[in-house]
Amino acid sequence: MISTIITFIHILATVLLIAIIIRALMSWIMPQDGSGLTRVLLDITEPILAPIRRVLPPVAGIDFSPILAMILVQLVSQLVTQLLASSA
Numbered sequence: 837m838i839s840t841i842i843t844f845i846h847i848l849a850t851v852l853l854i855a856i857i858i859r860a861l862m863s864w865i866m867p868q869d870g871s872g873l874t875r876v877l878l879d880i881t882e883p884i885l886a887p888i889r890r891v892l893p894p895v896a897g898i899d900f901s902p903i904l905a906m907i908l909v910q911l912v913s914q915l916v917t918q919l920l921a922s923s924a
Contacts, residue, residue: 838924842917849913853906855880860902884909 859877866874881902888901888908 838920842920845913845917845920849909852880852884852909856884856902856905856909860899863899881905 855877859881862874862877884905885901888904889899892901892904894900
């Protein structure tokens with residue numbers, strides 16, 4: 837049972853990381869695109885990126901929140917999976 841939860845956490849973290857990367861790349865390529873894919877990426881990533889942006893504003897026009905978000909997603913994923921594995 838715990839291995840299933842750990843696998844789910846890894847998959848969720850991977851999906852979030854990929855969504856953040858795609859959103860960051862799309863912001864360079866088509867920043868004002870309102871297509872369905874852009875909307876889905878915004879819906880997935882904005883709850884993670886918005887709080888980080890409030891603490892870490894853009895520096896010289898560069899938004900570092902995706903980088904920090906990816907680090908935090910990895911850290912939280914590893915912490916939760918280690919806690920679950922040690923409790924088994």
